[in-house]
Amino acid sequence: MKRLFFALLLAPLSVFASGDELHLDHANIDPHDAISIQRGARTFVNYCLTCHSASSMRYNRLTDLGLTEQQIKENLLFASEKVGDPMTISASRKDQKQWFGAEPPDLSVVARSRGTDWLYTYLRTFYRDEKRPSGWNNLAFPNVGMPHVLWQLQGIQVLKTESEEHEGHKSEHKKLVLGHPGSLSAIEYDKLTRDLVNYLSYMAEPEKARRSQIGVVVLFFLLLLLVPVWLLKKEYWKNVH
Ligand code: HEC
Structure with a gap:
């Protein structure tokens, strides 16, 4: 009787574990690390702002992080003219929908809607998929419209499915392996994405550290x-x- 009780108690857990749930990696960001947020801002402006806007973020807000207006002008202002401008883009939403099959959403508050662990996992789980129009797919966002814009840094990952038989139960594990190395090592790429997520989190709530x-x-x-x-x-x- 006691055994049955425990078996029933644990039943939902074992069902959960064998499901196709994605394990999210912990982003481990530090909102007080202004240098990390600055590095993230740079990656964001260089790699993300071509498609995504962040319209509730003004460039000169970055003076909060210890950057001078001159530094912002010299290092970050590619898509805009004035440091007081919001982070907007010039491509039209309609064109983008045609190019990618989906509109790239504004990323001002994405860290709040998706959570930082999800973002950290998302940016690290793109893999090659010839069946997709962009040639890319993603473990955290299946059939995503976004191509892997950081592939030259991370390299090209491919999906391997391993099936395992354990006491008569068949289970499948999805695993990403690096088919072609990028310019960064895995550790360096994790650091780059951590800084980027730190920046996205800062953008969603610039007052967090001060609060x-x-x-x-x-x-x-x-x-x-x-x-x-x-x-x-x-x-x-x-x-x-
Ligand atoms: C070439 C254009 C392009 C670039 C560059 C780009 N993205 Fe995207 N992104 C997209 C598109 C299109 C979608 C919508 C995908 C969909 O809905 O299928 C998207 C979706 C996302 C999402 C999911 C948003 C949500 O909540 O649904 C996140 C997060 C994201 N992008 C982050 C980034 C980051 C960070 C960068 C810079 C490293 C970046 N993107 C660069 C096109 C782009």
Whole structure:
């Protein structure tokens, strides 16, 4: 009876584990690491802003990260003229829909809608698929319209399906292997995507790092305030008995 109880308790878990769930890798980003966010901003402007806009982000907001307007002008301003401009693109949405079969969405708040672990996994799981019009597919976003724009850095991954038989149960594992190396090693590519995700996360919530600092200050202030308030209370109630 006890055994049956445990078997029932664990049943949904084993079903879940054998399903085709994608395991998300942890992005492990640090919102206080301004240098990492700066590197991510550079990758974003170079590789993503050709198709995606980030219209709620203005270039000069990056001065928050310790960049001067001159640095922004020299290193990041390719798609725009003025540092006060939002990150928009010139291609029309309609054209893009025709080219890729889907519109590249605005990425201003994608880190909030998708989550940083999903983004980190997505950017690292593109693989070659001749059946797709773009020649690429993705484990986190099956049949995605986006081509793998970072392939020269990561290299070309191919999908291998391994089937395994365990106690009469057949299971299939999808695995990506590097068929053709890119200009970066796997560790360097992970770092590049981590910085990029750090930037996407910053863009979705530029105040995040500052807000947690403010939180600490506020709590400290409340703690200090407790002393005079307590003394005041004692003073008020001293004659009431
Ligand atoms: C050549 C054009 C192009 C470039 C360059 C490009 N993308 Fe995309 N991206 C697309 C298209 C098209 C889609 C929509 C895919 C779909 O819906 O099938 C997309 C979708 C996405 C999505 C999924 C959004 C969602 O929530 O559905 C993310 C995230 C994304 N792109 C991130 C990036 C990042 C980061 C870069 C830079 C490294 C980048 N993209 C560069 C075309 C592009």
